[in-house]
Amino acid sequence: MSPKNKTPRSTRKKSVILRSAILTTGMTAQLFGGAPAVTNADPAAYEGDSYSYLSQYLGISSAYAEPNPNSQNDNSETLGEGGSDHGGTTPPPVNPTPIPDPTPVYTYVPAPVAPENPEDSIQVLAVSAGNLTSRSASLSRSVKPSGAASAELRLTAVGLTQASDQGKKGETLAYRLPQLQGTDLQTVLTGSMLSPLSANANKLSISTSDFGITFPTDRLRLAEAAQKLGTTADQVDIMIQIEKAPVIASADAWAKVPGAAPLGDAYTFRMLASSGTRTTEIAGYDQRYGQQTIPIPQGSDTSKLGAVMLVNGQYVPVPVTFKDGQAVLHTTGGNPVMLVQYDTPNPAGKWFDGALTDSTTKGFLGGASASAPLDRESFARMAVRALGLEDYGTGKVSAVAALRSAGLLDGLPEGAQTDGAISREEMIAILVNASRQFDLPLNAIKPVTGTANDSFSDSADVSDWAGDYVEAAYAAGIFQGDRGKIEAQRTATASEAAAMLVNLLRSTGLSD
Numbered sequence: 001m002s003p004k005n006k007t008p009r010s011t012r013k014k015s016v017i018l019r020s021a022i023l024t025t026g027m028t029a030q031l032f033g034g035a036p037a038v039t040n041a042d043p044a045a046y047e048g049d050s051y052s053y054l055s056q057y058l059g060i061s062s063a064y065a066e067p068n069p070n071s072q073n074d075n076s077e078t079l080g081e082g083g084s085d086h087g088g089t090t091p092p093p094v095n096p097t098p099i100p101d102p103t104p105v106y107t108y109v110p111a112p113v114a115p116e117n118p119e120d121s122i123q124v125l126a127v128s129a130g131n132l133t134s135r136s137a138s139l140s141r142s143v144k145p146s147g148a149a150s151a152e153l154r155l156t157a158v159g160l161t162q163a164s165d166q167g168k169k170g171e172t173l174a175y176r177l178p179q180l181q182g183t184d185l186q187t188v189l190t191g192s193m194l195s196p197l198s199a200n201a202n203k204l205s206i207s208t209s210d211f212g213i214t215f216p217t218d219r220l221r222l223a224e225a226a227q228k229l230g231t232t233a234d235q236v237d238i239m240i241q242i243e244k245a246p247v248i249a250s251a252d253a254w255a256k257v258p259g260a261a262p263l264g265d266a267y268t269f270r271m272l273a274s275s276g277t278r279t280t281e282i283a284g285y286d287q288r289y290g291q292q293t294i295p296i297p298q299g300s301d302t303s304k305l306g307a308v309m310l311v312n313g314q315y316v317p318v319p320v321t322f323k324d325g326q327a328v329l330h331t332t333g334g335n336p337v338m339l340v341q342y343d344t345p346n347p348a349g350k351w352f353d354g355a356l357t358d359s360t361t362k363g364f365l366g367g368a369s370a371s372a373p374l375d376r377e378s379f380a381r382m383a384v385r386a387l388g389l390e391d392y393g394t395g396k397v398s399a400v401a402a403l404r405s406a407g408l409l410d411g412l413p414e415g416a417q418t419d420g421a422i423s424r425e426e427m428i429a430i431l432v433n434a435s436r437q438f439d440l441p442l443n444a445i446k447p448v449t450g451t452a453n454d455s456f457s458d459s460a461d462v463s464d465w466a467g468d469y470v471e472a473a474y475a476a477g478i479f480q481g482d483r484g485k486i487e488a489q490r491t492a493t494a495s496e497a498a499a500m501l502v503n504l505l506r507s508t509g510l511s512d
Helices: 050-058 157-166 191-199 222-228 353-361 376-387 399-405 424-437 464-476 494-508
Strands: 125-127 137-143 149-155 172-177 184-190 203-208 212-216 237-245 260-275 278-281 290-295 305-311 314-318 320-323 326-331 337-342
Touching (some): 149 157, 149 172, 184 191, 191 222, 191 237, 222 260, 260 305, 305 320, 314 326, 314 376, 376 399, 376 424
Parallel strands (some): 149 184
Antiparallel strands (some): 137 149, 212 290, 290 326, 305 314
């Protein structure tokens, strides 16, 4: 038995800490060898050098590993210390003759050629379950004529398919490039690569240390773009371009977000489809939200921050949440976006003060008088802005038409889809429709006991068609009643609309 390495214990092992089980590495040539990933390795619990971890986790042959001077080598036999297969002990000879350690015999294994730049390739595609797949993508860097740093990430079909097969239905497949900072990014893939992801309802996520995008592959309007190009979705090339964008300063550009002041950088998120020499925009997602992540300027008060998206030359509000120093914008497309800051209104000592402050910083109050009766067009305008559905109003003459296009008027009687005052039950139905049409589960803001039918004295006044909507909204905490009543038939006010919209955003995760 060879003597044990006397290296101090403190240098033998180092913990390998992997955030979100996502790795990027320069050992690309080894990693791209096509070995299957080991899916039961726990990166947070593993102790040892990083290459050993990668070898275990990704199923890489140990022949590629170089000797680790800090690792402990114990060559003890497993059949018993004395060599007996029964585990007995053989007495040593009286005058033992020292046996020299055998001369190690090395088998030559040609080292795979590594990229000249360790970041020229990226191996890791991860799903939220913690699986890693090999041969996922390649990364190249360049400098634009303007001097801006740029990178191109090319995804591979084998990596995407393998990850989708390993992942669960609806799971997110995530590419993380934390080594990219201050760098514009273009991601390239093909329509055919998205087929297995779409069939599994996977989301695809791509991010650097500055920004990121996550989108539902099954709701990407790729077929529409392919039709414009005269081909099918599986035959197009897809480019996702993320870069800083100039801020438009004209008064008209800011007309729909009065009181908003730009904060930080603007970012363009473009999704393009191409076939041959022709290229067209991909018009976002069909009745689903994606996420665009951008940095929050240091020292910002997030309670006063909102977000805007550029649609048809004008900035319009979009929902935003804040996490880990970044803003997560929830959008239905890949338009340019940025953060803005609002002046909050002075409290008036009313029950709706909080709702008015929140709706102001989210950009959808629009100067409406808090206690004034609300008509359907005014409420529709507030809802479109609160939910970031301005894309659905493109070419439409009214906000009501935008809600109809988005499916938010489905199930409402014909009379509720025209001009005129909006009732509280109509408003409630539209908000519940928003959660259902865009697959946004309603989570209870606070515990609720009983049903709306049992909790309010006037529940019998709720229209038959609206009963289900009212119950769903009450269970989620979207409305709490007016002095113990639903007041289903009463004309709603702007303050009530603001409160319900704020509650809807919180219930569905579109707001903090």
